[in-house]
Amino acid sequence: MATRLPSALPRRPTTALPFSPLNTHTSTAYLAPSHTPLSHTPSRAATLIRRPRRPYTFTQLVQLSDGSTYTIRTSSPLGMYKSTKDTRNHALWNPNEKALQNVEVDEAGKLAAFRERFGRGWDSATESVEQTPGATPEKAKKGAPAADAATPEDAGGEDALADLISGYAVGMPELPSISTPARGKKK
Amino acid sequence: MTTLREAPRVGRQLLSSVSHLRPRAPGLDRYASTESTPPVVPDVELDSGLATPIVTRESINILDPRKRASSRTHELPHERYRFHAPKYYRGPLHPVQPPPSSDPIARDFAPGPFNLPRLKQTYQSTIASDIMTMMYQHTPPGTPDKPERIRLREWDDSSPYMKNRPKRGPRGADVLFPLEKSIDWRNIPEIRAVHIAMYLPQAKKNIDHITVGRAVLQSIAGVRTATTATRCSIYGNQAWEFIDKTINLVFPKIKEWRGFKGTTGDSTGNIGFGLEPQDMQNYPEVEAAYSMYPSKMIPGCRVVLETTAKSDRHARILCKALGIPFYGKIVD
Numbered sequence: 001m002a003t004r005l006p007s008a009l010p011r012r013p014t015t016a017l018p019f020s021p022l023n024t025h026t027s028t029a030y031l032a033p034s035h036t037p038l039s040h041t042p043s044r045a046a047t048l049i050r051r052p053r054r055p056y057t058f059t060q061l062v063q064l065s066d067g068s069t070y071t072i073r074t075s076s077p078l079g080m081y082k083s084t085k086d087t088r089n090h091a092l093w094n095p096n097e098k099a100l101q102n103v104e105v106d107e108a109g110k111l112a113a114f115r116e117r118f119g120r121g122w123d124s125a126t127e128s129v130e131q132t133p134g135a136t137p138e139k140a141k142k143g144a145p146a147a148d149a150a151t152p153e154d155a156g157g158e159d160a161l162a163d164l165i166s167g168y169a170v171g172m173p174e175l176p177s178i179s180t181p182a183r184g185k186k187k
Numbered sequence: 188m189t190t191l192r193e194a195p196r197v198g199r200q201l202l203s204s205v206s207h208l209r210p211r212a213p214g215l216d217r218y219a220s221t222e223s224t225p226p227v228v229p230d231v232e233l234d235s236g237l238a239t240p241i242v243t244r245e246s247i248n249i250l251d252p253r254k255r256a257s258s259r260t261h262e263l264p265h266e267r268y269r270f271h272a273p274k275y276y277r278g279p280l281h282p283v284q285p286p287p288s289s290d291p292i293a294r295d296f297a298p299g300p301f302n303l304p305r306l307k308q309t310y311q312s313t314i315a316s317d318i319m320t321m322m323y324q325h326t327p328p329g330t331p332d333k334p335e336r337i338r339l340r341e342w343d344d345s346s347p348y349m350k351n352r353p354k355r356g357p358r359g360a361d362v363l364f365p366l367e368k369s370i371d372w373r374n375i376p377e378i379r380a381v382h383i384a385m386y387l388p389q390a391k392k393n394i395d396h397i398t399v400g401r402a403v404l405q406s407i408a409g410v411r412t413a414t415t416a417t418r419c420s421i422y423g424n425q426a427w428e429f430i431d432k433t434i435n436l437v438f439p440k441i442k443e444w445r446g447f448k449g450t451t452g453d454s455t456g457n458i459g460f461g462l463e464p465q466d467m468q469n470y471p472e473v474e475a476a477y478s479m480y481p482s483k484m485i486p487g488c489r490v491v492l493e494t495t496a497k498s499d500r501h502a503r504i505l506c507k508a509l510g511i512p513f514y515g516k517i518v519d
Contacts, residue, residue, distance in 0.1 A: 046275035
């Protein structure tokens with residue numbers, strides 16, 4: 001289907017050129033078999049021109065969370081799409097936006113009081129990894145157990161709450177092989 | 188007698204056919220460009236859009252088609268006298284040729300485009316020139332080109348049988364990957380296609396998974412899939428719109444999403460990623476009709492962005508410019 005002009009020559013000169021000098025030798029003693037490309041009868045399978053099958057598409061107005069709008073072609077029949085979360089109010093795409101950062105608000109000092117009393121073992125894994133260097137000397141002054149920050153298990157971050165479990169298990173009189181000496185100090 | 192009657196017509200035809208051969212009046216055409224001043228193209232349109240007259244509904248004169256049809260005295264020709272484009276294309280030498288697909292009466296005519304996708308517009312106005320500028324590497328003029336690294340191995344002519352043998356491929360792999368060329372104005376990486384595929388092993392038990400997968404795929408991609416295939420490829424404007432939608436509306440809604448893996452890519456400039464089943468409902472089209480889907484059967488999908496870049500590095504630069512972050516170890 002490259003060229004549809006009747007005047008266009010076929011790509012391969014041997015396929016069909018009924019009046020070309022290429023097949024003048026058929027008048028001689030040698031007669032080309034019919035299945036060769038030099039045959040006189042042009043045969044070409046007809047190609048079905050299919051109608052394109054496509055779903056109905058609507059024009060939709062998209063409003064991003066900062067109020068900017070644009071149109072898209074979509075299969076959704078709704079005329080307007082208002083986005084609540086998109087790249088305009090996501091911290092990954094706006095790293096300088098302070099309002100989007102997940103900062104801890106501790107105006108009443110309740111979280112600090114909790115940490116002073118129970119340590120930082122409750123914090124989620126990433127936070128404990130970030131804040132251990134600053135928090136370790138503070139805890140050492142207060143007499144809180146500093147072992148959880150110094151042990152390599154906490155640096156791994158995966159088992160931030162594991163010391164609670166092991167600390168619970170230390171009180172039990174069974175299985176002395178499992179309890180680590182670091183955990184024993186904490187109790 | 189017949190020839191006599193035909194004579195004036197033939198003469199007129201002859202004259203009209205060779206009219207372009209008659210000499211023109213001299214001095215009308217001037218082919219030199221010395222005196223011609225270039226046309227002044229103002230940067231800002233002089234006509235204000237506010238100055239155009241306001242069109243009201245009453246001012247539009249619409250002929251009532253029903254009234255016109257009833258007042259018509261003669262009968263219109265039957266539908267079958269209309270021109271229908273041929274159903275089959277029978278080769279370039281056939282006397283009946285189908286009209287081109289841009290013709291509205293052609294069988295394979297698809298209307299459009301109806302809009303210029305936003306991301307494509309951004310690419311053409313900003314991203315392409317940015318990539319070209321940032322990837323520019325200055326070489327002082329007169330610097331000889333670096334010789335191309337020879338990747339095909341020669342035969343040592345230790346045996347006479349090795350004479351004229353084609354060179355061997357690289358050791359360990361028989362495929363030569365395309366060479367990364369430096370980006371200039373001719374080969375700025377661009378999105379060529381988006382391939383979406385769903386893997387539905389559950390369909391062995393329940394064939395409805397394929398139906399649901401096709402419906403989801405058709406709604407998010409905007410193309411029909413084959414009857415039993417839950418994969419499709421989209422090109423051009425549709426690909427741009429899909430990427431725009433995915434980046435701006437879908438990725439921010441995914442919990443804990445950090446970006447594409449740094450190790451993605453097939454080292455020839457195609458970047459892939461995946462979407463979990465619970466992420467598919469973030470597409471606006473799925474969200475609009477979410478209650479109509481059996482929510483347990485909505486599958487995830489794998490998407491490959493096919494770019495014109497020849498290396499993953501360039502494709503990744505394009506993706507970053509489009510707004511896709513990467514995380515982890517970057518492997519080029």
